[in-house]
Amino acid sequence: MNQQLIEMGQRAQEAANELAIVSTEQKNNALNQMADALLKASDQILAANQEDMDTATEMPDKFRDRLLLTKERIQQMADELRHVAMLQDPTTKIDRGWINKDGLQIIQQRVPLGVIGIIYEARPNVTSGASALTFKSGNAVILRGGKESLRTNEAVVKVLRQSLAAAGMPVDAIQLVKDTSHEVAQELMELNRYIDVIIPRGSQRLIQAVVKHATVPVIETGAGNCHLYVDKDADLQKATPIIINAKVQRPSVCNAAEKLLVHKDVAADYLPVIIAALRSHGVEVRGDERVRKNVSDVKPASAVDWDTEYNDLIMAVKVVDSMDEAIKHINLHGTHHSESIITENGARGREFQQRINSAVVYVNASTRFTDGGEFGFGAEIGISTQKLHARGPMGLDQLTTIKYEVTGNGQVRK
Amino acid sequence: MNQQLIEMGQRAQEAANELAIVSTEQKNNALNQMADALLKASDQILAANQEDMDTATEMPDKFRDRLLLTKERIQQMADELRHVAMLQDPTTKIDRGWINKDGLQIIQQRVPLGVIGIIYEARPNVTSGASALTFKSGNAVILRGGKESLRTNEAVVKVLRQSLAAAGMPVDAIQLVKDTSHEVAQELMELNRYIDVIIPRGSQRLIQAVVKHATVPVIETGAGNCHLYVDKDADLQKATPIIINAKVQRPSVCNAAEKLLVHKDVAADYLPVIIAALRSHGVEVRGDERVRKNVSDVKPASAVDWDTEYNDLIMAVKVVDSMDEAIKHINLHGTHHSESIITENGARGREFQQRINSAVVYVNASTRFTDGGEFGFGAEIGISTQKLHARGPMGLDQLTTIKYEVTGNGQVRK
Incomplete structure (x- = not known):
């Protein structure tokens, strides 16, 4: 197993444990700092993007257009970060609570999933958008984008991580896999010890490859006949x-x-x-x-x-x-x-x-x-076409799980 | 791929489609008929169990005790079927509903998962118990029990299916895999086209083997340090x-x-x-x-x-x-x-x-x-130790997913 990947996984898990108990205000503050920093670093990001564009001359125009960043597109990325900051934090929600027959108070609290892997194509806006949603819901993210967008992604992730540090957040809440080989992607999909779920975003071919090869649980998105x-x-x-x-x-x-x-x-x-x-x-x-x-x-x-x-x-x-x-x-x-x-x-x-x-x-x-x-979820990370865990449009709530917090005063089972 | 298994999968899927729209009363009626029929067929079931016991002489006493059926244990199995009949049908629940900005009415309805595979050891009470829970929640089940309990399971499943037929329900809502070879178990775990989820029940070794080898989504249960x-x-x-x-x-x-x-x-x-x-x-x-x-x-x-x-x-x-x-x-x-x-x-x-x-x-x-x-769920199919879909004790609700039913009067997206 790739030692670098294992270390990324360990750092992500530690960051997730820290992030799970950070206040909503701290997270929102970090998201707004990320937005400011993206705009401030526009020139460096555009320069990195230009290098990617210069290398990816073989790509069809449709994909080149998705890879391309402009001042306006960086503004949109920043706007999205600010928009996510304004959405309700799903981990502040208590689904329900009750008292059981023994007088135990049982609270069903929403909590982050933990570490989320995102595997996607050469679309730099996914880098910031997916980071915003996973971070707001208290998860650490490991990003693996298309190889054609590597320099752009590195530039964007550098800015996001600097903002995390400046805001006193665990920087390893957002990490990018810089080795874009197929071998490393495959190992990422088998990092069950550290990754709780992988969400592939992109073409049917990409999604089906992840579903087929991953041993980490996958949320399948996107196929729509x-x-x-x-x-x-x-x-x-x-x-x-x-x-x-x-x-x-x-x-x-x-x-x-x-x-x-x-x-x-x-x-x-x-x-x-x-x-x-x-x-x-x-x-x-x-x-x-x-x-x-x-x-x-x-x-x-x-x-x-x-x-x-x-x-x-x-x-x-x-x-x-x-x-x-x-x-x-x-x-x-x-x-x-x-x-x-x-x-x-x-x-x-x-x-x-x-x-x-x-x-x-x-x-x-x-x-x-x-x-x-359109459903009113405020944002979406994808549309699940599977039945387990999430079905249909996935917003922030679908990036969480539950935990039962049970409080007693000495109860034992009879 | 094993043709018999594929046909079981197809029949299960058809049964699940039928079962999804059957009324709660019809399902409860069938469950109560199953309970009556189990008691009536006690002698045949005990005879089949005796054959299993006579063959499984090499088994440690602890496992032989789990395999053994008695009049009292069959009574307990029947009581469990009647108990599940009295629980609330999870597919009658609407989680929530709202009107979106375009005036669409969006209803989040609980619906069955579809087809559930249960892989378990030589415990005949799981055969009836798991069938009761999956059936009540509107799912078809494919059972694969330990080979030492095959004759008992055949006798029990025969009775359950006869009751389904008598109650006008699709008989293939409950099916047993009769080839207990490892090869067929492996193929069952790869029947993604027909099985929505596999729940392994039993020892850590069994559960880990299923997690490792299944391509069908698995709900991991049971490890408790x-x-x-x-x-x-x-x-x-x-x-x-x-x-x-x-x-x-x-x-x-x-x-x-x-x-x-x-x-x-x-x-x-x-x-x-x-x-x-x-x-x-x-x-x-x-x-x-x-x-x-x-x-x-x-x-x-x-x-x-x-x-x-x-x-x-x-x-x-x-x-x-x-x-x-x-x-x-x-x-x-x-x-x-x-x-x-x-x-x-x-x-x-x-x-x-x-x-x-x-x-x-x-x-x-x-x-x-x-x-x-103890949590007040009325029954449980296992305790999930994973974060996706279900976490902690799993009752009938956790055997369902959601569907959005959206009603408009001509709305189009702007």
């Missing part, structure tokens, strides 16, 4: 704006809709309308046989389409005989992220919500609302 | 009964205390008293140098002792200079299960609860209270 179902009792005036919004407002993200299921009773009337509307927004439509019977120039959807998350201006459309067929199709082919039914029938809307096995199930609304900010 | 700390401000009249209870009331279980730390200011007076008391209850005492200076005939504790869970009438005792030393020792050597401070000093009790990194932290009470029944 999201469905819209237009019921026979849909208000079609509501359906079109919802479908357009869910598909085109930001097609690259996980809560964008990828599939449209339409009840057979409304297919003949509605398919020409919605397909024309989608096309007018630049969407490529693919359809099953029954869709193509209604709109003949639609490209055929293959079996693979039903399991594919496009993250692009493509939508596959299918006609179903019943809501039951729609539900079974979604539970089988979906990624259990977000689905929506368009219907005016209350009983059917309720049944859809009950039977669909997804994190968020909508009636008459766009799937694009599956987001910590 | 639990500590008691006698503070300088302890009421020693309270300390002795708590220490004796925590050590000797049931030494083989995970919430029994294994270590005793004593503040140096009370060591000289208290060590002779508590060591004599422990010995009068048959406890072998091992001590560090400072303990042995006070009570010379105490056996020396080695470095290994501080990390060992004895599950036996043995206790290692150590003198500490301060509460800070006690806390650091416990956080380093403990298993983060249950610890208790004996003190009349309120501030120190509170600090101990805040700084100890364990699932349950007591002031002036025995660690033996860490138990679903």
Whole structure:
């Protein structure tokens, strides 16, 4: 095992133990100092970023744009740190408390998870954003970003750690893995002794690699093969704006809709309308046989389409005989992220919500609302598509666990 | 991949989808039918158990006793099924709900996890008990018990499944893996496509093997190297009964205390008293140098002792200079299960609860209270020593996850 990594883990654990009992005010003060310091160090950070940009000339433009920092983007990073400082500290919350039959007072207190590993791509804003959220919730973080952003990350983390020191906080609450080799990433994923949970952020490929190789518990985020179902009792005036919004407002993200299921009773009337509307927004439509019977120039959807998350201006459309067929199709082919039914029938809307096995199930609304900010969580570290620990948008609360604090006056068990 | 196992997984998933929308009354009815049927089938079950006992002649007596069924034990199994029928159905609970800024109604509903795998040893009462808890919480279960109990488990599961059928429930909500080879156990632990979580129940060796080899998420249970700390401000009249209870009331279980730390200011007076008391209850005492200076005939504790869970009438005792030393020792050597401070000093009790990194932290009470029944959860499937998803005693609530049900009237994201 890599000795440097073990030492990072030990230091992180010690920092987490210290941080768990630091006051909210001290943490907020440190976050605001980090924001000030990021702005003050803009020139050094931009210089480091320029070096990264100069090296990463082979990267596709889309990824180069994510790697690039500007004065405005550093300002946004600082704003995010200040915003997190203003959110409620989740570790100040007591979920519940009660007195047991022996007179013991049992308090269920929220406490930090401990040490969180974040594995992500070449996106420097994640470096500060993930640090802010893990720090505010009382956790130590070990960051492992994409190798193309190493110099930028080093510059950002240096500033954050200086601010921690200046604010009297344990500096090892924020650490960066500087060896960006695959071997070290693999060892990081096996550091069970020191890391409580790993959250991968980025592409499906990255996330699946972490899920497969990690022995540390992972919170899986992000896969979204999201469905819209237009019921026979849909208000079609509501359906079109919802479908357009869910598909085109930001097609690259996980809560964008990828599939449209339409009840057979409304297919003949509605398919020409919605397909024309989608096309007018630049969407490529693919359809099953029954869709193509209604709109003949639609490209055929293959079996693979039903399991594919496009993250692009493509939508596959299918006609179903019943809501039951729609539900079974979604539970089988979906990624259990977000689905929506368009219907005016209350009983059917309720049944859809009950039977669909997804994190968020909508009636008459766009799937694009599956987001910590839209839910009112103030911030989000990701959207969990697993069932254990956290499901759906993950805010500060989801970066904590519980502890039972039990107070007695001499009780023994009979 | 084992085709039979895949088919079991598929059937379990289908059963779970059905079960998720079954009413509480129907589930309770089925549980009560299972209880009746177990009693009615006592003779067949006892005959199968006798065959298992006749085969398992090599087993140590302690394990043979756990394998053995009697009329009374079958009655207890039936009583447990009826008891679970009376507990609140966790999937009827709505944790919270709110209206977001766009007027969407967001409901956080508790829902079953889906399919739960239970890997356990040759204890037939776990077969019915775990089935009762997973079924009541709306989950399908795949049971893999110790090979020595196979015939008994087959007889019990046959009865449970017949009752499911008679009650109109999906029979594949309860399935038993009949091939008890290691290979099939390993494949079960990798059935990520169909199993949502695996809960191992039994010895530390079994649990660690599952944690190491499973790719399905595991809830780790049971390791308990639990500590008691006698503070300088302890009421020693309270300390002795708590220490004796925590050590000797049931030494083989995970919430029994294994270590005793004593503040140096009370060591000289208290060590002779508590060591004599422990010995009068048959406890072998091992001590560090400072303990042995006070009570010379105490056996020396080695470095290994501080990390060992004895599950036996043995206790290692150590003198500490301060509460800070006690806390650091416990956080380093403990298993983060249950610890208790004996003190009349309120501030120190509170600090101990805040700084100890364990699932349950007591002031002036025995660690033996860490138990679903004692906490008032009605039943327990195990005691989680991990931080993700569930921590401490796990009742029916911990066998569920959440789903967000969001209802709008045409909202789209801006």
